[in-house]
Amino acid sequence: MEDYMEMLLDVISVEPQKDNTLLLVFENHEKRLFDMNPYLEKKPFIKLKHTPLFMKATVAYGTVVWPGNIDIAPETLWDFSKHV
Numbered sequence: 001m002e003d004y005m006e007m008l009l010d011v012i013s014v015e016p017q018k019d020n021t022l023l024l025v026f027e028n029h030e031k032r033l034f035d036m037n038p039y040l041e042k043k044p045f046i047k048l049k050h051t052p053l054f055m056k057a058t059v060a061y062g063t064v065v066w067p068g069n070i071d072i073a074p075e076t077l078w079d080f081s082k083h084v
Contacts, residue, residue, distance in 0.1 A: 010062030011074055016055045022064060023084070024077055032081035044070050 013025035022034045040049040047068060048054040057064050063074040 008062075008075060009078055011059050011064055011077060014057050014059050014064050016057040018055075020054060022057060022077070022081075024064070024081060026078065027062075031084050032078070033084045034077050034081035039072070044068075045072075 009026040009028055011024055012027050015023040017023060020036045020040060022036060024032045024034055026032065036045065036048070036054070039045045040054075047070065048066060053066055053068070057066055059065070060071075063071055064077065065071040
């Protein structure tokens with residue numbers, strides 16, 4: 001098995017969930033779940049809390065982005081998500 005910690009994997013798909021988690025698919029086709037709840041208390045993500053904006057997450061440039069120039073690093077998504 002390859003050591004994914006040494007290589008940066010792009011996100012190729014995101015499905016925002018109503019519980020403020022993100023169902024992600026990375027370029028190695030691994031599905032992972034990332035909990036955004038702890039991040040929603042911090043800038044710039046606080047703009048996504050309790051708004052329909054959270055559900056507008058899309059993939060661009062290999063990571064998750066939202067309208068308003070909000071994004072999150074793909075290595076954060078990988079390192080702090082759980083395999084599903």
